[in-house]
Amino acid sequence: MRVLGISALYHDSAAALIEDGRIVAAAQEERFTRKKHDSRFPVHAVGYCLTEGGIGLGDVDHIVFYDKPFLKFERLLETYLTFAPRGIKSFSMAIPLWLREKLFLKDLLMKEFRKLDRDGNWNKQLLFSEHHLSHAASAFFPSPFEEAVVLTMDGVGEWATTSVAIGKGNTLEVIKEIHFPHSLGLLYSAVTYYTGFKVNSGEYKVMGLAPYGEPKYAELMFKHLIDVKPDGSFRLDMSYFDYCTGLTMTNRKFDNLFGGPPRKPDQLLTQKHMDLAASIQAVTEEVVLRLTRSLRKETGISNLCMAGGVALNCVANGKILRDGSFEHIYIQPAAGDAGGALGAALAGYHMQLGQKRQASGDAMRGAYLGPAFTQADIEARLNSCGAKFTVLEDATLIDNSAEDLAQGKAFGWFQGRMEFGPRSLGNRSILGDPRSPTMQKTLNLKVKYRESFRPFAPSILRERVSDWFELDGDSPYMLLVAGVVKSRRREMTAEENKLFGIDKLNVPRSDIPAVTHVDYSARIQTVHKDTNPRYHALLSAFERKTGCPLLVNTSFNVRGEPIVGSPEDAFRCFMGTELDVLVVGNCYLRKEEQDPALKQNYETAFELD
Numbered sequence: 001m002r003v004l005g006i007s008a009l010y011h012d013s014a015a016a017l018i019e020d021g022r023i024v025a026a027a028q029e030e031r032f033t034r035k036k037h038d039s040r041f042p043v044h045a046v047g048y049c050l051t052e053g054g055i056g057l058g059d060v061d062h063i064v065f066y067d068k069p070f071l072k073f074e075r076l077l078e079t080y081l082t083f084a085p086r087g088i089k090s091f092s093m094a095i096p097l098w099l100r101e102k103l104f105l106k107d108l109l110m111k112e113f114r115k116l117d118r119d120g121n122w123n124k125q126l127l128f129s130e131h132h133l134s135h136a137a138s139a140f141f142p143s144p145f146e147e148a149v150v151l152t153m154d155g156v157g158e159w160a161t162t163s164v165a166i167g168k169g170n171t172l173e174v175i176k177e178i179h180f181p182h183s184l185g186l187l188y189s190a191v192t193y194y195t196g197f198k199v200n201s202g203e204y205k206v207m208g209l210a211p212y213g214e215p216k217y218a219e220l221m222f223k224h225l226i227d228v229k230p231d232g233s234f235r236l237d238m239s240y241f242d243y244c245t246g247l248t249m250t251n252r253k254f255d256n257l258f259g260g261p262p263r264k265p266d267q268l269l270t271q272k273h274m275d276l277a278a279s280i281q282a283v284t285e286e287v288v289l290r291l292t293r294s295l296r297k298e299t300g301i302s303n304l305c306m307a308g309g310v311a312l313n314c315v316a317n318g319k320i321l322r323d324g325s326f327e328h329i330y331i332q333p334a335a336g337d338a339g340g341a342l343g344a345a346l347a348g349y350h351m352q353l354g355q356k357r358q359a360s361g362d363a364m365r366g367a368y369l370g371p372a373f374t375q376a377d378i379e380a381r382l383n384s385c386g387a388k389f390t391v392l393e394d395a396t397l398i399d400n401s402a403e404d405l406a407q408g409k410a411f412g413w414f415q416g417r418m419e420f421g422p423r424s425l426g427n428r429s430i431l432g433d434p435r436s437p438t439m440q441k442t443l444n445l446k447v448k449y450r451e452s453f454r455p456f457a458p459s460i461l462r463e464r465v466s467d468w469f470e471l472d473g474d475s476p477y478m479l480l481v482a483g484v485v486k487s488r489r490r491e492m493t494a495e496e497n498k499l500f501g502i503d504k505l506n507v508p509r510s511d512i513p514a515v516t517h518v519d520y521s522a523r524i525q526t527v528h529k530d531t532n533p534r535y536h537a538l539l540s541a542f543e544r545k546t547g548c549p550l551l552v553n554t555s556f557n558v559r560g561e562p563i564v565g566s567p568e569d570a571f572r573c574f575m576g577t578e579l580d581v582l583v584v585g586n587c588y589l590r591k592e593e594q595d596p597a598l599k600q601n602y603e604t605a606f607e608l609d
Contacts, residue, residue, distance in 0.1 A: 001355065002059060004049065005345030007066040007134075007337050009105065011037045011200055014338035015045035016369075016420075017053050017060075018345045021355060023142065025052035026369040026420040028338045031565035036606070037201065038562075041112045042341075048371055057117040060125070064348035066340035067131035069105040071158035075180060079244050127352055129344040131157025132308070133165075133172065135335075138343030139305035140167035141350060142363035143330040148303035149295050153288070153310035154336075155185040155200075164295060167305065170350040170357040181244050182235045184287055185310050187226060190241060191280040193249035195273045196263030206277045207315055208454050211519040212504060213274030215282035217258065224257055226283065232291030269453075271500060285316045289323055296325040303328045307343070311335040311479075312422065314523050318481035321473075333367040333477035334421035342420075366476060366531030368427060370418025373567060378585040381567040386598055389587040397586055398534075402541035405433055405551065409580040410447055412556055414570045415534055419563075423478045424555035425525060426459055426535035428563050428570075430579065432514060432552035434458055439514035439552055441506070446578040449602065450559035453505060455523065458515040460550035461539050462526040468512070468550065469524055478525040478553075484510045489520055514552050525553060560606030576602025 016026035032044035161183035
């Protein structure tokens with residue numbers, strides 16, 4: 001049985017295909033259209049999934065959409081009625097869009113499917129899942145657990161913003177929900193907005209900024225913004241927020257509480273903004289820890305699955321792991337709305353269609369679920385771009401790459417199947433030497449064209465992780481933060497300890513300064529030979545040359561651009577940045593050998609995120 005899952009028309013559209021319960025393919029639409037967070041119907045992602053499965057749309061048994069638009073419309077209307085007459089401007093903007101498109105989503109989907117296959121009986125084959133159930137399914141069904149507590153947290157679905165389900169076999173039973181407008185995700189987004197970053201994309205910047213500050217405003221937030229009970233349930237004081245009916249996240253009362261208006265994106269970050277970031281991070285961690293502790297006591301179940309946008313907060317995830325309430329944790333790598341496409345397909349297959357589930361290991365298989373390119377296709381595509389390259393045998397390719405990385409070269413690395421989710425995991429990655437004290441600043445300012453404070457993650461051989469980090473377990477999806485082991489740390493001088501804020505940035509803190517954040521932490525990806533043998537071989541070769549079994553790994557894109565999806569995308573990014581080397585399949589490209597006329601200005605090519 002084949003089931004196609006779709007998420008679309010809000011943000012991060014995606015498609016996923018499963019066959020007899022096995023995940024065949026999954027991809028985000030943005031990787032094909034090159035529009036960040038593309039929300040349109042994922043026609044390209046659907047086409048890819050069908051091609052990967054070797055089928056046409058007519059061979060699909062069912063299509064499942066990831067939420068229920070009528071419930072979402074009900075929430076919209078009830079919210080405006082509750083706050084009326086406030087919000088008339090927002091109402092006048094939102095309702096025409098709903099009446100024109102989203103309210104009649106089923107008809108819109110039918111039209112899109114008929115473009116791909118005129119003969120399908122889509123009226124009977126189209127199913128709908130609820131938003132948070134899709135998130136929960138995306139986490140539980142690919143997990144290795146037969147039974148688990150499933151916690152989902154995001155901005156909002158239809159009504160739910162936080163939900164708890166119990167997963168057993170092929171079933172998920174929702175036992176608790178917190179409803180809109182009370183949302184931990186929207187509270188985090190409100191502070192994201194107030195500190196001058198873009199909602200739905202800048203939250204990870206706030207998380208990265210937090211270690212530069214002190215949680216000075218956390219008590220103020222607990223006193224005025226959020227009331228948290230001992231079991232982690234919470235309510236927000238909506239008099240401080242404008243997101244229910246307005247066009248902004250916060251209002252003047254929020255401004256007065258924190259002593260001024262929101263930061264504009266072009267204004268300098270101050271210590272106050274860093275302290276606000278540290279405060280909302282501390283509040284988030286306290287809420288999720290109360291939730292997870294109470295859920296373990298209440299259910300007695302030792303396994304936890306997580307999804308939803310808040311589950312991408314890898315600092316909080318690391319705290320949950322170290323807290324030890326749950327013995328095993330599984331986090332869906334595509335935890336945001338894109339992952340809802342996969343969750344919808346899995347929920348439809350197991351729950352609506354009653355198909356059995358066999359829990360046996362991680363069904364995401366490293367999240368390498370996107371398109372791959374043959375060597376012949378790569379060479380043809382690079383030739384069409386005017387690229388100059390050398391084709392190397394596998395062993396030579398790995399050895400040359402490890403040597404150039406050890407020499408401090410900045411690398412574009414494009415291999416195998418594209419990752420599903422927001423993280424590059426060694427197939428669409430920019431790589432560097434973590435021992436370099438200048439690599440972090442070089443990659444941020446000269447390659448990524450983004451803020452200098454943003455930290456980078458290490459990819460490390462799974463078998464070496466406990467030698468370098470305070471973690472002895474799997475973290476294949478870069479969703480857990482842990483500290484650098486004390487033996488690898490560098491003690492700060494008295495003068496360095498007096499530094500505040502961004503002044504901390506240029507002080508090396510360990511043997512691997514490029515991936516050590518200012519609080520001695522790192523967002524870790526463990527690399528496993530069975531899921532990514534080529535990347536594992538590169539790390540092994542780098543270790544043989546340097547004694548260091550890890551590399552800097554960041555997504556292969558510039559700020560505001562989706563992660564590269566094709567060899568052409570990779571070459572354009574290579575020529576538009578100060579990357580030194582590009583490796584695509586077995587093609588080895590050096591910057592100095594390329595035609596200078598092909599250089600592009602990538603610094604201003606994309607809208608800032």
